[in-house]
Amino acid sequence: MTDSPVDKLARATPQPVARRVRGLSDRAIAWIFVAPTIFLLLAVNIFPLIWTIRLSFTNFRANRPNREVEWVGLRNYERILTDSDIWLTMQATAHFLFWTILLQVLIGFTIAWLINRNFKGSAFWTTVIVLPMMLSPAVVGNFWTFLYQPQIGLFNYAVSFFTGVDPSSFSMIGSVNLAPWSIIIVDTWMWTPFVMLICLAGLRSIPDSIYEAAEVDRASPWRQFWTITVPMVLPFLMLAVLFRGIENFKMFDLVVQLTGGGPGSITELTSINLKREAFEKWRTGYASAYAIILFVTVFGLASIYVKALNKVKER
Amino acid sequence: MSSFLDGLIRLRRGPWEMVASILIGLGVVMLMQPFVMGLYTYSFIVILTGTVMFLIVSHFPE
Numbered sequence: 001m002t003d004s005p006v007d008k009l010a011r012a013t014p015q016p017v018a019r020r021v022r023g024l025s026d027r028a029i030a031w032i033f034v035a036p037t038i039f040l041l042l043a044v045n046i047f048p049l050i051w052t053i054r055l056s057f058t059n060f061r062a063n064r065p066n067r068e069v070e071w072v073g074l075r076n077y078e079r080i081l082t083d084s085d086i087w088l089t090m091q092a093t094a095h096f097l098f099w100t101i102l103l104q105v106l107i108g109f110t111i112a113w114l115i116n117r118n119f120k121g122s123a124f125w126t127t128v129i130v131l132p133m134m135l136s137p138a139v140v141g142n143f144w145t146f147l148y149q150p151q152i153g154l155f156n157y158a159v160s161f162f163t164g165v166d167p168s169s170f171s172m173i174g175s176v177n178l179a180p181w182s183i184i185i186v187d188t189w190m191w192t193p194f195v196m197l198i199c200l201a202g203l204r205s206i207p208d209s210i211y212e213a214a215e216v217d218r219a220s221p222w223r224q225f226w227t228i229t230v231p232m233v234l235p236f237l238m239l240a241v242l243f244r245g246i247e248n249f250k251m252f253d254l255v256v257q258l259t260g261g262g263p264g265s266i267t268e269l270t271s272i273n274l275k276r277e278a279f280e281k282w283r284t285g286y287a288s289a290y291a292i293i294l295f296v297t298v299f300g301l302a303s304i305y306v307k308a309l310n311k312v313k314e315r
Numbered sequence: 316m317s318s319f320l321d322g323l324i325r326l327r328r329g330p331w332e333m334v335a336s337i338l339i340g341l342g343v344v345m346l347m348q349p350f351v352m353g354l355y356t357y358s359f360i361v362i363l364t365g366t367v368m369f370l371i372v373s374h375f376p377e
Contacts, residue, residue: 081356087355091347093347293359296362296363297346300343300362303366303370304340304369307332
């Protein structure tokens with residue numbers, strides 16, 4: 001008879017260790033298994049958070065570690081919350097958030113609704129549509145910079161084809177008016193499939209019997225859409241909105257690759273601005289306060305997100 | 316409306332979570348609006364109040 005790996009392992013355990021483990025309660029053994037994860041969480045998540053909170057009340061600069069650190073109280077928070085440049089950055093983030101979410105919800109829901117009609121080849125098209133979501137944001141940012149090139153970019157030629165405007169007459173990334181839209185277009189292209197998948201899950205969870213009952217009651221397709229489809233997909237849609245909202249609030253890699261925050265600081269989102277304060281100006285204490293403000297905001301939004309998620313689960 | 320107020324008085328989770336969510340949402344709007352600098356200045360305190368309230372009231376009975 002061959003020994004199982006467990007038997008081999010049991011035999012290989014030194015006798016003193018085996019005797020000690022046999023004497024432990026189930027609870028103690030459970031703690032032994034969980035302890036490394038808890039330790040890792042404390043070291044990687046909790047400790048840096050507490051350290052950042054502490055730094056946010058100081059004037060510490062990471063590029064001058066030997067300089068005496070001064071306790072400045074709430075001064076960093078006061079300066080951030082009265083700084084008009086950071087306010088502009090917040091507005092740039094709000095513009096980005098509003099339009100990306102609006103476009104992704106509208107386009108994502110429409111595509112999900114069309115795919116849910118189960119036409120021939122719908123599975124193939126679902127796979128094709130989902131492809132952008134699988135790419136790395138850095139790669140997407142990089143190849144869209146080529147697509148946006150005024151001389152050789154396909155995007156400018158496509159716009160030229162439909163509108164008749166000279167392709168080299170405008171630069172999506174270089175123009176102050178067009179640059180915010182360039183990042184919105186790329187984010188929408190990349191993340192609409194995600195919203196579509198969530199909407200599709202919502203649409204497929206609606207039982208056919210409800211539509212059949214509505215048809216018996218002679219409800220028009222328009223009425224069925226507004227009184228059955230929309231209310232039943234709404235929790236899923238809300239989930240997608242919150243999820244994309246939190247993710248786009250933290251947006252960094254895609255925009256850095258695409259515009260680097262420019263031209264000027266017109267596409268400088270909060271995360272890019274934070275990185276500049278922390279690792280270009282080296283105002284670590286100030287950047288820590290900035291990070292805490294963003295963290296509390298995202299944490300607050302995440303709390304609502306969890307609540308919404310629980311409501312969806314209850315349904 | 317009366318059940319909402321009743322829930323608030325009896326310290327029930329649902330209505331209090333609603334208040335905390337409204338505070339967080341209001342704070343985020345204040346943080347990102349382009350109209351009044353004063354609203355931006357006080358946005359963080361509103362978000363922080365909402366978030367801390369949410370953490371506390373999520374332990375209230377249903």
